[in-house]
Amino acid sequence: MFPKGTKRKFSDSREEPVAGGEDVNQSSLAAVRMLSSYSLQRQSLLDMSLIKLQLCHMLVEPNLCRSVLIANTVRQIQEEMTQDGTWQIMTQALSAANAAAQCSADRLVATEVLCRQTEAAQGEQVPKPFPVVGSEGCPAEEVLEEEEAAAAEVGMTMSTVSPQAPTSYLPGTFGMDPCWEEEETGEDDDDDEEEDSEECGSGSEGEERERDSLVEDTRTAEQVFGTFEIKNPAPSPDPALEELFSDVDASYYDLDTVLTGMQSVPKMGPYDLLESLSSHGPSPLSSSTSCRSDLNELDHIMEIIVGS
Amino acid sequence: CCLLHTHDLVVVPLSADIISTVEFNYSGELLATGDKGGRVVIFQREQESKNRPHSRGEYNVYSTFQSHEPEFDYLKSLEIEEKINKIRWLPQQNAAHSLLSTNDKTIKLWKISQRDKRAEGYNLKDEDGRLRDPFRITSLRVPVLLPMDRMVEASPRRIFANAHTYHINSISVNSDHETYLSADDLRVNLWHLEITDRSFNIVDIKPANMEELTEVITAAECHPHQCNVFVYSSSKGTIRLCDMRAAALCDRQSKFFEEPEDPSSRSFFSEIISSISDVKFSHSGRYMMTRDYLSVKVWDLNMENRPVETYQVHEYLRSKLCSLYENDCIFDKFECCWNGADSAIMTGSYNNFFRMFDRNTRRDITLEASRENSKPRAILKARKVSTGGKRKKDEISVDSLDFNKKILHTAWHPKENVIAVAATNNLYIFQDKIN
Numbered sequence: 073m074f075p076k077g078t079k080r081k082f083s084d085s086r087e088e089p090v091a092g093g094e095d096v097n098q099s100s101l102a103a104v105r106m107l108s109s110y111s112l113q114r115q116s117l118l119d120m121s122l123i124k125l126q127l128c129h130m131l132v133e134p135n136l137c138r139s140v141l142i143a144n145t146v147r148q149i150q151e152e153m154t155q156d157g158t159w160q161i162m163t164q165a166l167s168a169a170n171a172a173a174q175c176s177a178d179r180l181v182a183t184e185v186l187c188r189q190t191e192a193a194q195g196e197q198v199p200k201p202f203p204v205v206g207s208e209g210c211p212a213e214e215v216l217e218e219e220e221a222a223a224a225e226v227g228m229t230m231s232t233v234s235p236q237a238p239t240s241y242l243p244g245t246f247g248m249d250p251c252w253e254e255e256e257t258g259e260d261d262d263d264d265e266e267e268d269s270e271e272c273g274s275g276s277e278g279e280e281r282e283r284d285s286l287v288e289d290t291r292t293a294e295q296v297f298g299t300f301e302i303k304n305p306a307p308s309p310d311p312a313l314e315e316l317f318s319d320v321d322a323s324y325y326d327l328d329t330v331l332t333g334m335q336s337v338p339k340m341g342p343y344d345l346l347e348s349l350s351s352h353g354p355s356p357l358s359s360s361t362s363c364r365s366d367l368n369e370l371d372h373i374m375e376i377i378v379g380s
Numbered sequence: 381c382c383l384l385h386t387h388d389l390v391v392v393p394l395s396a397d398i399i400s401t402v403e404f405n406y407s408g409e410l411l412a413t414g415d416k417g418g419r420v421v422i423f424q425r426e427q428e429s430k431n432r433p434h435s436r437g438e439y440n441v442y443s444t445f446q447s448h449e450p451e452f453d454y455l456k457s458l459e460i461e462e463k464i465n466k467i468r469w470l471p472q473q474n475a476a477h478s479l480l481s482t483n484d485k486t487i488k489l490w491k492i493s494q495r496d497k498r499a500e501g502y503n504l505k506d507e508d509g510r511l512r513d514p515f516r517i518t519s520l521r522v523p524v525l526l527p528m529d530r531m532v533e534a535s536p537r538r539i540f541a542n543a544h545t546y547h548i549n550s551i552s553v554n555s556d557h558e559t560y561l562s563a564d565d566l567r568v569n570l571w572h573l574e575i576t577d578r579s580f581n582i583v584d585i586k587p588a589n590m591e592e593l594t595e596v597i598t599a600a601e602c603h604p605h606q607c608n609v610f611v612y613s614s615s616k617g618t619i620r621l622c623d624m625r626a627a628a629l630c631d632r633q634s635k636f637f638e639e640p641e642d643p644s645s646r647s648f649f650s651e652i653i654s655s656i657s658d659v660k661f662s663h664s665g666r667y668m669m670t671r672d673y674l675s676v677k678v679w680d681l682n683m684e685n686r687p688v689e690t691y692q693v694h695e696y697l698r699s700k701l702c703s704l705y706e707n708d709c710i711f712d713k714f715e716c717c718w719n720g721a722d723s724a725i726m727t728g729s730y731n732n733f734f735r736m737f738d739r740n741t742r743r744d745i746t747l748e749a750s751r752e753n754s755k756p757r758a759i760l761k762a763r764k765v766s767t768g769g770k771r772k773k774d775e776i777s778v779d780s781l782d783f784n785k786k787i788l789h790t791a792w793h794p795k796e797n798v799i800a801v802a803a804t805n806n807l808y809i810f811q812d813k814i815n
Contacts, residue, residue: 113702117648120706133458133484136546136565137596137615138711141652144594148648 111158114149121146122376399802401789405469405477408793411439411800412479413807414464418448420481420534422492423809437798439809443492445534448483460485466551468560470573478537480560484547487562489538489573496530499523543569543579550600556607563600566593568612570624582630583612583622598656598713605665609634613670617654621681637679639686649701649710657713662722663794669725671716674698676727676737691737691744694729696767696778709783717792728787731776732803733763749787749801749808760810 121142153159397415404411411423424442451460462483470478476493501523505511546564553560561582562569568583583600587593596615603609608624620633641650653673661668662678667688670677674695677687693714697704704710709730716727728734729746737744746763766775789802797812 114648117702117705124708132461133456133547135711137598137655138708140593140596141615141655141711144651145648148651 114152118146118149119376121149398805399789399807400463400465401467402791402800402802402807403467403469403479404791404793404800405479406471406794408795408798410442410469410477411791411809412467412469413800413802414447414467414481415805416461416463418446418450418462418464418483420445420447420464420467420479420490422477437811443532443534445490447481447488447490447536448486451485465548468551468553470553471557473557480551480553482548482551482562485541485544487540487548487551487571488536489540490534491537492532492534494530494532496528497525498528500526538573538576540571540576540579543571549598550612552600552602552610554602554607555605559607561600561602561610563597563612565596568597568600568610568630580628582624582628584629584631599659601659601661601668603665604661604663611659611661611668613656613659615655616651617656617672619656619659619668619670619679635681635684637684637687639677645698647701649705652705652710653701658715660716660718662718663720664722667722669716669718671714671727673710673712673714676716676725678725678739689739691725691735693727693735694733694765696765697730700778704783707783709786712786713788714786715789717790719792719797720795724792726790726792726799728790728801730783730786731781732785732787733765734787734790734801747810749803749806750785751806 124142125139125146150159397417397419399413399415401414402411403413409425411425413421413423415421420443421441422443423439426438426440428437447464448462450462452458453460460483464481465483467479467481470480470489472478476491478489478491481488481490500507501521503512503517503520503523540562544562544564544567546566548562548564550563551560558574559570559572562571562579563583566584566586567581569579570582571579583597585595585597594616598613598615600610600612603611609621610624611619611621613619617638619637621635621637622630623634624630626632626634641654656670656672658671659668666681668679668681670679670687671693674697675693676691678689678691680688701710714728716725718725723740724736724738726734726736732749733746734749735744735746746765747760748763764772764775765781766772766777771777785804787801787803791800793799799810801808801810
């Protein structure tokens with residue numbers, strides 16, 4: 073539970089009065105523990121909020137009031153973490169870990185990104201340009217250590233959190249294999265974001281700009297198609313997902329609707345495959361390293377979700 | 381008469397659908413409910429009769445009709461729910477009754493009329509309706525009216541569509557009885573009851589850049605007497621009172637009501653629990669009441685900087701906000717209502733509890749709407765939630781509360797002490813029996 077009272081700042085714990093030598097260690101230790109606990113709670117609230125924003129798109133238009141309130145909560149947490157300095161620490165930690173990644177630590181997430189409403193030209197978005205927020209809100213040293221420990225949890229959290237990822241996230245490694253598995257999930261996210269009610273492949277300019285601000289090159293259509301054909305002919309049925317969609321009338325999601333680009337809300341589950349295929353029409357060619365940076369960015373997103 | 385003792389109980393189990401709105405008409409003779417399946421059920425109060433003294437004023441089903449059907453928005457590939465968000469009665473102008481019912485996108489005006497007489501003895505046709513042979517008609521007769529089984533029929537007279545991009549949360553009939561307003565998350569429109577192809581947009585809080593959206597409209601209502609005045613509440617706990625005479629677009633409010641935040645109770649959930657879920661003018665028009673997650677506040681329209689009265693509905697939930705955020709209960713939209721005299725207010729809570737506050741005596745009571753605990757004609761027992769460690773007998777602990785049993789919709793008869801409480805898919809009607 074969140075304690076009542078004023079927010080604890082990172083610096084406050086250092087200013088607590090100390091009595092003696094041993095007491096110094098004890099009180100600062102207690103302060104650090106208290107801070108960690110608060111940071112953990114704050115982090116879990118942030119993760120919970122992000123999950124809520126993602127999962128709020130179903131057959132019916134999501135509740136705008138609820139989305140706005142959750143987005144405001146996320147922004148509040150972000151602002152506080154920025155003031156604490158925790159935000160910058162994590163940005164640095166993550167960019168140190170991901171050399172190829174491009175992130176902007178200063179950018180606070182806009183409401184639109186967090187909870188894009190289904191206007192005619194927009195779709196429900198995954199909070200994509202989250203530059204950081206990988207690990208628990210702990211000081212930098214702990215971040216690097218805990219990334220390994222948190223990684224194990226991450227795998228578990230992933231399967232419950234993201235219905236798009238029946239496979240688990242392989243922690244720590246950013247090599248090719250995990251990337252491909254990861255891509256299935258991440259691709260869906262990005263594909264969904266690029267998806268508009270406009271024609272497939274063109275995407276909206278705003279979204280292109282957004283993507284470009286974080287990632288330099290776009291991926292190739294071949295790579296996407298290739299990935300899906302080789303690795304993922306069809307997503308494996310996830311029991312949680314089945315339950316989620318048990319009362320969905322599948323006739324709405326026929327291929328015609330999808331391929332005409334009329335879908336403006338990203339759908340989860342087995343139909344994502346069709347959507348991503350349709351939305352990746354003519355894309356420019358680029359090298360495989362751009363794919364890797366994309367995938368690293370996708371790692372960020374997953375880290376945000378699972379709070380590794 | 382005593383406010384806080386309710387006696388008679390009528391439970392009307394409706395079908396499986398969850399009741400989404402409850403509203404008495406102006407006389408209190410009719411009670412309308414709307415449900416998640418788009419259906420409207422209207423109850424009528426039985427007239428008192430000497431023959432059946434015990435059935436004083438019981439409510440029985442008068443009419444049932446399907447108001448809204450599910451639709452599909454092909455442009456967005458989204459379903460439009462048929463759930464009735466609000467019903468508002470129109471003042472009665474002739475023998476028929478009229479009401480407005482709305483789902484997320486479309487408002488409909490329904491006319492409910494009854495026939496309990498039929499004419500017999502026509503000259504030109506016989507009883508079957510077949511035309512009589514003119515040569516066979518030898519004399520003229522005057523048709524007579526004979527009683528028949530009462531037939532109630534509802535017909536949609538107006539459909540007000542395509543005016544809202546976002547989800548309609550409120551409708552409110554104006555005191556001029558000619559216009560009404562409808563509000564969605566970002567806009568408020570003014571309609572004329574006779575004109576369906578046009579509406580005036582009077583409030584628009586949609587930012588030019590949706591990225592900047594941080595606040596939405598949560599409820600709106602017309603002033604009960606001044607037809608140029610209305611209010612709308614927001615997700616940030618503010619209420620704006622607007623005068624339609626000031627400008628065509630009422631983006632600049634005449635009055636701005638907001639209570640300053642208590643810094644000592646600030647948390648990440650402060651904004652969410654400050655979001656106003658309902659706003660209702662008092663019958664007198666001097667006050668208005670707002671409902672946020674934990675409390676009900678009464679505002680004097682002449683004082684903008686703080687409410688004149690605050691009532692805690694379920695303060696024991698303040699320490700559970702994180703769990704309530706997790707299970708989404710923190711977003712539940714509770715409604716509130718005044719009694720006819722504006723001396724008492726009522727609102728719902730969890731575990732099928734509802735709360736009534738007497739503004740004069742400052743007494744409050746918690747009652748439960750459940751079949752197990754109340755038999756017809758029984759006196760409702762006051763309930764209590766124990767907050768401390770020690771739980772007294774008959775008290776219920778916070779952790780035992782059933783958060784799936786929420787009372788979001790309640791209504792109070794405009795003149796008498798009769799209340800209607802919607803508990804999921806059951807409607808409870810309580811009456812105050814005067815011996």
